[in-house]
């Protein structure tokens with residue numbers, strides 16, 4: 001049996017415009033009023049309905065084993081919340097006025113008013129709720145449909161690579177045994193999302209190569225689909 005793409009005679013990464021065009025062409029030819037091949041018309045209609053629905057198409061693609069995951073370049077990712085702000089707020093050593101930038105201004109565009117203390121970090125507070133989204137990714141419909149991956153640099157507490165956490169007199173971590181570092185986190189983008197949709201992934205329990213502790217509870221990613 002031909003798959004839906006073969007049935008409509010289109011490529012597996014065809015956009016909606018192409019699908020629609022292919023469908024209308026075939027629908028004219030095999031319409032029940034003109035053709036006796038009703039079964040074929042039903043199949044074409046079914047293929048059209050599945051492929052025009054992002055979620056259904058994504059699930060259908062998986063049954064075909066279509067898997068062309070692609071890592072998107074960094075310049076497609078913009079931070080609503082800058083890494084610098086996150087690192088600053090994280091710093092549990094000195095700054096009591098959490099949620100403020102080094103210049104003293106409050107980053108109120110990005111932070112919600114609800115700051116919630118986390119038990120593990122007695123001197124620091126970490127906001128658990130953000131307004132809107134943390135990063136935004138721009139991609140084409142084809143890239144979205146193909147199931148793309150982005151790498152987002154996030155501030156994390158990692159074991160000191162120099163002393164391996166032994167806390168011996170260490171020049172890198174000053175004997176703390178850990179350092180704050182940006183850790184690239186792979187984020188798989190669900191292929192069924194639409195333009196402007198936001199999805200979130202939990203980070204607290206995520207471990208990355210050597211032990212990494214993310215200070216953000218979750219990462220919220222906003223999808224922007226670029227017209228080609």
Ligand SMILES: [Zn+2]
Nearest residue numbers: 160163170173
């Ligand atoms: Zn060290």
